[in-house]
Amino acid sequence: MAIDVFSRCIAGFHLSLEAPSATSVGLCLTLVASDKVPWLQQRGIEAHWPIVGKPRRLGVDNASEFHSVAFERGCAQHGITIEWRPPGQPHYGGIVERVIGTLMQLVHALPGTTFSNPSERGEYDSDKTACLTLEELERWLAVAITKYYHLRPHEGIDNEIPLHRYEQGLQALAVANKTIPIPRDPRAFLIDFLPVVRRTLQRDGITIDHITYYSNALRPWIQLRNQPSPLLIRRDPRDLSRVFVLDAENNAYLEVPYRVLSRSAITLWEHKLARKCLREQRRTAVDESSLFAAIDEMREIECKAETLTRTARRNRTRRQIAKSEGAPTIAEATSPTIDIGPVLPFDIESW
Structure with a gap:
């Protein structure tokens, strides 16, 4: 408030x-x-x-x-x-x-x-x-x-x-x-107030919590590989299907989607819940495929359940709200990047 x-x-x-x-x-x-x-x-x-x-x-x-x-x-x-x-x-x-x-x-x-x-x-x-x-x-x-x-x-x-x-x-x-x-x-x-995470740029893109993001806009950066420090990235917990990477030289954000575009949009709470389920199943290796498979399975159970638990009802409501609110997209702005004005340095945030 x-x-x-x-x-x-x-x-x-x-x-x-x-x-x-x-x-x-x-x-x-x-x-x-x-x-x-x-x-x-x-x-x-x-x-x-x-x-x-x-x-x-x-x-x-x-x-x-x-x-x-x-x-x-x-x-x-x-x-x-x-x-x-x-x-x-x-x-x-x-x-x-x-x-x-x-x-x-x-x-x-x-x-x-x-x-x-x-x-x-x-x-x-x-x-x-x-x-x-x-x-x-x-x-x-x-x-x-x-x-x-x-x-x-x-x-x-x-x-x-x-x-x-x-x-x-x-x-x-x-x-x-x-x-x-x-x-x-x-x-x-x-976007200027979304949570901050920092990651280094790899040959296949950017990996955050087992999910890899890639865009052709990153190709020049990958070819040069002249990133001396981790990239500043903003991520919307309501929609992890893309992240916003700071282009410090141009004071703008690049929208970078999943590397595998066929993946469905998920929320951070779904991601955390899937990782928890996989740990409880004693999966030794958690990767992108297993994460999305677990989320799809949880969604199917919630959709078919006639009587939902309070947690399941809340999960379904969370997903509906995230979809209706509409996380920010650069495509809806006036240009493919977003001008953010002067950029000031801050330490890494753990969230």
Whole structure:
């Protein structure tokens, strides 16, 4: 959840079944910076949500996702200053914590809530009464934000209405002849915040976690073999079918797909689950073929199962969400590579 401190408007959010990560932060920031009209239209919501543009400063806590190379490098590339909350000073996060508490009060009124703790839940059967899909819950949250939270007086801003205060702020910027920078391409903006991995370039391409990626665009690099250090690569955990390799000389990303193009798109959680299954089967060697065979087998079991376990239902939902969200593709940008501006060096990130 991201909140504009001046107006108390919600600038953006990201709802997921996954644990917080650099990717979820990037997806939240992408919604913060983007025009929300298409996002609302895709979800069939008629509402006014004018908050748009790249923030100049971000206040965050000290969670690992806010100390990742992906987050720090993305902010540096877009001129965003990071202010980490001082350790042991929880009141520095009071503004965003309060809005989360307000929204959670509304969420706990929904059927299927788990309440704040087991003792409060008592004998209530959350699984049996749950009726909302994750997509429906996302729409519910968007309506709660745009049609309820933004339009009610807020004590933190002298009982002003957040949306009115935000619009007053825009008018003040206009009078001062200032504007809020907006990303030219939201997908390119998201790539700048994806998790970072570094690998050396081999004759057959780039191998990451037993999967090899190759593109003809890498041929000149392979022939020269003049890469003194590992390549900086960004990978979207929602779609491992391609990676984005930094061309430091041209300040651009190259999209590099699977070497075997017939492989299906998979998510990182599927990849990890397949590796776990193969280890449990005591496979001594895990290779690309065995990984994809295991994933295909797991998908087939989930599709045929009449009664799915909670884990299987979540896995199926994860896959559907990753497909509907659409991971970033360079083909949809205005050029075959994405201009990322000045590049600053960072250490290797382990994720």
